[in-house]
Amino acid sequence: MNIIQIKEGRTILFVPNFKEYERKGTYVPSQAKVFYNPKMEFCRDIGVLFLREFSKIINQEIIICDPLAGVGSRGIRYANEVKGVKKSIVNDINKDAIPIIIQNIKINNLEGIVEVECKDANLLLIEYAKTKSRFNFIDLDPFGSPIPFITSAIKALKNHGVIAITATDTPALCGIYPKACLRKYGALSIKTDFCHEVGLRVLLSSLVYAAIKEDFGIEVLLSYSTDYYFRAYVQFHLGAKKADNSVSMLGYISYCKNCLWREVFSLYDKLKYTCPFCSKDTYIIGPIWCGPIIKKELVLSLIKEDLSDFNTRKRIEKLLNLLLDEYDMPIYYYLVDDIASKLKVSTPSVQIIIEKLKELGYKASRTHFNPKGIKSNAPYDIITNVIKKLGK
Ligand SMILES: C[S@@+](CC[C@H](N)C(=O)[O-])C[C@H]1O[C@@H](n2cnc3c(N)ncnc32)[C@H](O)[C@@H]1O
Ligand SMILES: [Zn+2]
Numbered sequence: 001m002n003i004i005q006i007k008e009g010r011t012i013l014f015v016p017n018f019k020e021y022e023r024k025g026t027y028v029p030s031q032a033k034v035f036y037n038p039k040m041e042f043c044r045d046i047g048v049l050f051l052r053e054f055s056k057i058i059n060q061e062i063i064i065c066d067p068l069a070g071v072g073s074r075g076i077r078y079a080n081e082v083k084g085v086k087k088s089i090v091n092d093i094n095k096d097a098i099p100i101i102i103q104n105i106k107i108n109n110l111e112g113i114v115e116v117e118c119k120d121a122n123l124l125l126i127e128y129a130k131t132k133s134r135f136n137f138i139d140l141d142p143f144g145s146p147i148p149f150i151t152s153a154i155k156a157l158k159n160h161g162v163i164a165i166t167a168t169d170t171p172a173l174c175g176i177y178p179k180a181c182l183r184k185y186g187a188l189s190i191k192t193d194f195c196h197e198v199g200l201r202v203l204l205s206s207l208v209y210a211a212i213k214e215d216f217g218i219e220v221l222l223s224y225s226t227d228y229y230f231r232a233y234v235q236f237h238l239g240a241k242k243a244d245n246s247v248s249m250l251g252y253i254s255y256c257k258n259c260l261w262r263e264v265f266s267l268y269d270k271l272k273y274t275c276p277f278c279s280k281d282t283y284i285i286g287p288i289w290c291g292p293i294i295k296k297e298l299v300l301s302l303i304k305e306d307l308s309d310f311n312t313r314k315r316i317e318k319l320l321n322l323l324l325d326e327y328d329m330p331i332y333y334y335l336v337d338d339i340a341s342k343l344k345v346s347t348p349s350v351q352i353i354i355e356k357l358k359e360l361g362y363k364a365s366r367t368h369f370n371p372k373g374i375k376s377n378a379p380y381d382i383i384t385n386v387i388k389k390l391g392k
Pocket of ligand 1: 034036040044074094122141142143
């Protein structure tokens with residue numbers, strides 16, 4: 001294996017030479033003997049930033065686990081770049097990954113803090129669930145869906161601990177493969193103009209179902225959709241009441257493919273199966289998580305942190321600001337292009353539509369889910385009228 005040395009944040013890492021698995025400008029890390037994707041630095045930077053804040057909030061030494069570690073970039077970066085990490089268990093089932101992980105521990109002088117394992121992630125997590133050494137923080141970064149590892153991660157988590165979850169099976173979550181979504185996540189998802197938000201909220205709803213079986217409720221601290229994956233930082237609180245509260249945050253969306261009308265219904269509401277605008281049959285999407293996708297105070301604190309360590313700081317700032325802008329907005333967004341094309345008018349600028357809706361007294365914002373998306377509490381006919389007038 002051709003190994004090179006790189007630096008992410010404050011951490012030096014030996015990684016497979018990713019130029020060797022570059023195909024037409026994109027990396028295909030699954031072709032490497034040991035997994036490393038340079039494009040995920042942004043995701044790992046946010047992980048470090050998040051854990052610094054979380055460690056400050058809980059104000060005690062923390063024990064963490066990176067059960068699907070590849071070269072160990074996450075578990076090693078957390079140990080190296082976050083104050084208060086007492087122990088970091090870094091694990092990968094791939095035997096070829098282990099010598100690289102060991103090299104990465106040595107070069108960063110983390111021998112006393114980072115421990116290496118080479119096991120199936122579920123077996124490892126269950127071993128830690130049995131002892132009193134459960135984790136404060138677990139980073140689940142699998143190939144595709146995180147679902148096979150969620151239950152054992154919850155069992156291995158301390159009360160009020162956080163699981164960070166990546167899901168790269170976006171075609172299933174976004175409804176391009178509805179049957180795969182139903183199989184893996186137990187939810188109906190179809191391709192819509194706001195499918196990235198549906199995907200993230202379906203992922204979060206599946207976490208609720210996994211949590212309540214273990215008597216936990218969830219609190220979403222930070223979650224987002226970017227590039228080709230979803231990422232969520234979710235805190236788990238023990239107690240039947242907390243679990244019931246989480247269930248009450250689930251709901252469905254009724255969606256009209258013909259005119260793009262949609263409405264959110266709580267789990268206990270009577271659903272609408274007919275579009276009130278064009279009278280066509282609607283599609284039901286869900287269950288989805290209808291609660292907030294970020295904890296506002298936490299994101300406000302993250303934005304104030306010193307980001308100078310991170311190569312991706314500009315992207316981080318942009319994402320966090322967009323997440324704050326769309327906080328408090330309704331659950332779905334509209335794609336300006338799609339509505340304009342339905343109305344057969346030219347596409348007005350997103351910013352001008354937002355200003356016009358605000359002038360009319362409604363809330364309106366951009367969304368991190370899509371640069372061509374708008375969120376607003378204005379009724380659907382008002383939004384279409386604004387786009388129609390501006391697009392003429
Ligand atoms: C997406 S990669 C992880 C990348 C890494 N977290 C990073 O940021 O560079 C998924 C990793 O999980 C490992 N893996 C797959 N199935 C596993 C299992 N059942 N138990 C433990 N590791 C597993 C693979 O060998 C691979 O290194
Ligand atoms: Zn309709």
